[in-house]
Amino acid sequence: MTPSPGPRSSAEIRIYLKGQLNQALRRLGMFGGETSLRLLFDHLAYAEHQETEWAQAIQSLERRGAFNSLGVTGALATVLPDRCDHGVASIYAEPAHDRGWLQADRTLTTEDHASLRRRAAAWAAHDRTLSEVREEFGPPSVLLGGANPFYGKTFAYLTEQATEPIIFFHFWNGCSDETKTTGRPIYDEPVLLAVRYGRGAFEDTFTFTPEGSRRRPA
Helix, strand or coil: CCCCCCCCCHHHHHHHHHHHHHHHHHCHHHHCCHHHHHHHHHHHHHHCCCHHHHHHHHHHHHHHCCCECCHHHHHHCCCCCCCCHHHHHHHHHHHHHHCCCCCCCCCCCHHHHHHHHHHHHHHCCCCCEHHHHHHHHCCCCEEECCCCCCCCCEEEECCCCCCCCCEEEEEECCCCCCCCCCCCCCCCCCEEEEEECCCCCHHHHEEECHHHHHHCCC
């Protein structure tokens, strides 16, 4: 009889939890939404002796207005249309990056990040599509949301330094009253609603495109 393996080491457990966390950030809907993400953060914070720091991160989100009685989901619903799992994930990506838990597909240099930050707000003064953003700024450091090219998602651009803010591009492609029965999105590809970065008051961190301003919840 083959002996059963012994218990996994703490290092193996932390690696596993980080992997699960990063998968959940990228495909939050498949993991059950914000509650499942909170549980992954709770478990990883416990494994890494960061329970106090994680509690402080939630308190910071509350103070900024990025977390209310319905969590991040409720706060985000005040500024972006529809249920937006990828947008919710983007809020949690920030404390993950702070703690070195966010695994980026690529990182920007400090110079490229500063250039993007300088240009992003003015560039968002006009309506833009997902392909235009990708062509202008390159592929994201982290793609939050599914790979389906027709549906909304969030691009995250970041450096290796946790002190540099992540720059997020929030895309949307919902259904009109006429297409709700078919589930067909309005546009041929997602459109940019807002660019977001910074740790100030939550609503102040958004720069909306004209389309984003039109789509803001009443």
